[in-house]
């Protein structure tokens with residue numbers, strides 16, 4: 026984990042950014058950093074809104090990249106433009122110091138002032154911002170993170186998850202132009218993680234602040250991200266929209282047990298008799314266990330490659346209820362010589378299937394072939 030600056034240190038909105046050659050919207054991040062035995066070398070164009078997950082194994086350079094964005098890596102060379110504000114451009118000798126970059130930084134563990142109540146911790150950050158530059162009012166941040174009941178507590182009376190929510194609220198109060206989150210859930214157990222994820226989703230849905238979110242937990246990435254950067258040994262192996270990236274067969278993620286696509290569905294109807302809910306998405310629908318969500322609600326889910334089998338005709342008399350017509354797009358070798366991975370297009374939604382090589386040959390799988398995808402199970406996110 027990165028060094029933790031003093032509470033509230035990162036991020037003021039004093040408008041210190043230099044004018045920069047555009048792009049006005051979006052994040053341009055080009056950095057090179059050299060350490061003995063490690064080089065970060067990236068040239069990224071990222072969306073100026075939504076959550077971009079920085080994903081990769083330990084030591085791949087995720088924290089180093091975040092620190093470059095924060096201006097905390099003195100050795101970083103390059104150029105950084107955040108939605109039209111230039112924070113670094115070596116060619117023009119521009120380097121905005123960290124304390125003048127309007128950013129919020131959330132670490133694995135929030136470092137709150139122990140002698141101040143939660144409210145005073147939050148106000149401390151807020152008062153550093155000129156009133157005219159405050160874009161996120163205290164009440165709004167408190168409500169978004171659900172910490173109303175914690176305001177008068179001292180930090181040593183908070184659980185790990187509560188501390189993180191306070192830390193996130195404090196980061197928001199700096200009116201950041203970007204939020205940097207470095208494994209904000211890594212120190213929490215599974216239950217606390219599940220408690221905090223809905224608040225992160227709310228930040229995503231209700232605020233227009235781009236987030237760079239470091240994680241090596243695939244479940245977090247697929248639940249929260251719109252965009253993903255896969256780092257490997259200091260390089261961006263892939264960068265792109267989440268759904269398309271998860272469906273790629275040329276990335277290491279395709280060769281893990283966890284390979285599979287992410288689908289954004291909409292609750293269409295409930296079947297109260299059988300306790301089922303139908304989720305519609307472009308190209309089809311799946312029935313899942315009854316969900317406590319009204320029709321129209323968006324629900325993201327995963328279909329793992331291991332849970333999809335293929336047939337060349339509509340199989341009747343099967344217990345598998347979720348069947349989708351789909352066209353084969355690509356077939357590649359999988360993680361074992363006995364298997365192949367197949368990417369299919371189900372009416373605009375990508376699917377991956379992991380089946381045996383023998384089955385692939387017997388079915389005559391090749392690009393363009395029409396098949397029926399049988400979906401054995403769907404993993405709902407959130």
Ligand SMILES: Nc1ncnc2c1ncn2[C@@H]1O[C@H](COP(=O)(O)OP(=O)(O)OP(=O)(O)O)[C@@H](O)[C@H]1O
Pocket residue numbers: 026060061063081082083084085086087088089090241
């Ligand atoms: N100040 C430094 N001096 C020398 N090497 C460094 C320094 N900071 C980071 N490194 C090295 O850079 C590489 C990338 O580190 P970084 O912390 O960015 O990886 P990461 O992907 O965030 O890893 P993790 O998931 O374990 O946090 C590592 O090999 C690390 O040892």
